[in-house]
Amino acid sequence: MTRAFDAIIIGAGQAGPSLAGRLAAAGQQVAIVERHLFGGTCVNTGCKPTKTLVASAYAAHLARRGAEYGVMIDAPVRIDMAKVRARADKVIMDSRNGVEGWLRNMTNCTVFDGHARFESANTVRVGDELLTASKIFINVGGRPVIPDFPGVDEVPYLTNSGMLKLDRVPKHLVVVGGSYIGLEFAQMFRRFGAEVTVVEKGLRLVSREDPDISDMIREILESEGIHIRTSAECITFKSHPDGVSVGVDCTEGAPEIVGSDVLLAVGRRPNTDDLGLDTAGVAVDARGYIQVDDGLASSVPGIFAMGDCNGRGAFTHTAYNDFEIIAANLLGGAARKVSDRIPGYALFIDPPLGRVGMTVTQAKATGRKLLIGERPMTHVGRAVEKGEIFGKMQVVVDAETRKILGAAILGTGGDEAIHGILDIMNVDADYTELQWAVPVHPTVSELIPTLLNEMK
Numbered sequence: 001m002t003r004a005f006d007a008i009i010i011g012a013g014q015a016g017p018s019l020a021g022r023l024a025a026a027g028q029q030v031a032i033v034e035r036h037l038f039g040g041t042c043v044n045t046g047c048k049p050t051k052t053l054v055a056s057a058y059a060a061h062l063a064r065r066g067a068e069y070g071v072m073i074d075a076p077v078r079i080d081m082a083k084v085r086a087r088a089d090k091v092i093m094d095s096r097n098g099v100e101g102w103l104r105n106m107t108n109c110t111v112f113d114g115h116a117r118f119e120s121a122n123t124v125r126v127g128d129e130l131l132t133a134s135k136i137f138i139n140v141g142g143r144p145v146i147p148d149f150p151g152v153d154e155v156p157y158l159t160n161s162g163m164l165k166l167d168r169v170p171k172h173l174v175v176v177g178g179s180y181i182g183l184e185f186a187q188m189f190r191r192f193g194a195e196v197t198v199v200e201k202g203l204r205l206v207s208r209e210d211p212d213i214s215d216m217i218r219e220i221l222e223s224e225g226i227h228i229r230t231s232a233e234c235i236t237f238k239s240h241p242d243g244v245s246v247g248v249d250c251t252e253g254a255p256e257i258v259g260s261d262v263l264l265a266v267g268r269r270p271n272t273d274d275l276g277l278d279t280a281g282v283a284v285d286a287r288g289y290i291q292v293d294d295g296l297a298s299s300v301p302g303i304f305a306m307g308d309c310n311g312r313g314a315f316t317h318t319a320y321n322d323f324e325i326i327a328a329n330l331l332g333g334a335a336r337k338v339s340d341r342i343p344g345y346a347l348f349i350d351p352p353l354g355r356v357g358m359t360v361t362q363a364k365a366t367g368r369k370l371l372i373g374e375r376p377m378t379h380v381g382r383a384v385e386k387g388e389i390f391g392k393m394q395v396v397v398d399a400e401t402r403k404i405l406g407a408a409i410l411g412t413g414g415d416e417a418i419h420g421i422l423d424i425m426n427v428d429a430d431y432t433e434l435q436w437a438v439p440v441h442p443t444v445s446e447l448i449p450t451l452l453n454e455m456k
């Protein structure tokens, strides 16, 4: 029997549940299909647990530095990894249960547990059930890329999901991939007491950032005793009596590193290969991302894609914004566009990197006349008072239009302070609008007007 709905949502990640809520509240009959864990990656194996662990790691780090603040802890700091993990598990479960309970009790919404697969452009199969609707929203997220490194199938390796199940501290964690996932896990497990080596194939860490920011991130991590190996071109794996031997064909340094555990964090790919998209006629690009227009419509009328699977963002806030765009356009008669989104994100190492818009390198490549402002965190009162002086604030402005093009705040509170700049970019105001602002003292944000006033 085929069951008819107004809308089918595939995936209960960061966009699907909110869209279900809005459509159902508007009186539409909604089916939402989830094959695994409600809340998707962010809730179960991504942002929420990792940021909970980052907080535990920060507590350990600060406890070890206690004496610097005149706080004497008379025994070595010990990590109870089972407790650390239990804390993260509670955050996961509260959030997962919250989303699941909300959906299951939602008026006008039917939850289907199972894997959804298209049988035509308006029909989806879930187990024995056939669902049909004129509007179908795909929110299937992604999973880790596992490259076919020689030997990878012969050794045990971890991904972000496996890392969250550890209730021991690895003796030596080798992290392959020096970007968001790799660096957040590298620093937290170093703080939990592991020896950690990061192996990155690029010339530098987080290579989408400016070289000076990458270098500072490397300095922060190395100052905590994390080994960093860049330019690692030919990675191989072999089993070893002490764990896994990772072949690192670097330009310098030892050719092999022996780790007790290996984390693969070399990017993610969309969960679009088992959806029957070809049956529905939905076009994907060479990497499997669903091709969408500026309103997130796919190549098939009535089918939309939100979140990581459309390749237009790779964050929780971009997935959620995709829901906002679709809801505003379909229910509110708006004409919102993805291309209007100003890119912003944070890298949650400690201190964090908050970033919005263009890097200086990208801004220079546009050929515009630029004004650039910089201030080391050693010249930020709040950072000095907190004893957290790594990093810097940096902003780049178009000298002619006076619009801010981008900014990075690598330093204590950088993940929050960046919003002062993100907000002014969102309202499309000139940077001079901030000159007469009276920020609160002592904060990191209070230096944003100064940074802008001192640009060259």
Ligand SMILES: Cc1cc2nc3c(=O)[nH]c(=O)nc-3n(C[C@H](O)[C@H](O)[C@H](O)COP(=O)(O)OP(=O)(O)OC[C@H]3O[C@@H](n4cnc5c(N)ncnc54)[C@H](O)[C@@H]3O)c2cc1C
Pocket (backbone or CB within 6 Å): 010, 011, 012, 013, 014, 015, 016, 033, 034, 035, 036, 037, 038, 039, 040, 041, 042, 043, 045, 046, 047, 048, 050, 051, 114, 115, 116, 117, 139, 140, 141, 142, 160, 181, 271, 274, 275, 306, 307, 308, 309, 313, 314, 315, 316, 317, 318, 319, 348
């Ligand atoms: C370790 C880690 C840390 C992260 N930290 C951050 C962070 O700090 N900040 C940030 O902004 N982002 C972070 N991210 C990224 C963030 O988690 C993702 O961008 C976000 O979860 C994407 O949401 P989504 O809705 O597109 O997909 P997902 O959250 O992945 O949800 C997709 C859902 O679809 C379901 N599904 C898939 N296929 C089917 C099918 N055929 N049928 C039924 N259901 C299906 C899946 O089971 C899943 O529940 C992190 C990611 C990782 C891995």
Ligand SMILES: NC(=O)c1ccc[n+]([C@@H]2O[C@H](COP(=O)([O-])OP(=O)(O)OC[C@H]3O[C@@H](n4cnc5c(N)ncnc54)[C@H](O)[C@@H]3O)[C@@H](O)[C@H]2O)c1
Pocket (backbone or CB within 6 Å): 147, 176, 177, 178, 179, 180, 181, 182, 184, 199, 200, 201, 202, 205, 206, 207, 232, 235, 265, 266, 267, 268, 314, 315, 345, 346, 347, 348
């Ligand atoms: N703070 C956050 O918002 C946050 C945190 C974690 C994850 N995420 C999301 O998760 C996604 C995936 O993160 P990620 O760090 O896995 O991917 P990524 O694409 O950001 O980085 C992958 C890294 O691995 C390196 N790499 C690729 N192939 C390699 C190889 N063969 N050997 C060694 N290094 C190699 C790349 O050069 C790059 O530095 C990101 O797009 C991000 O949006 C976000």
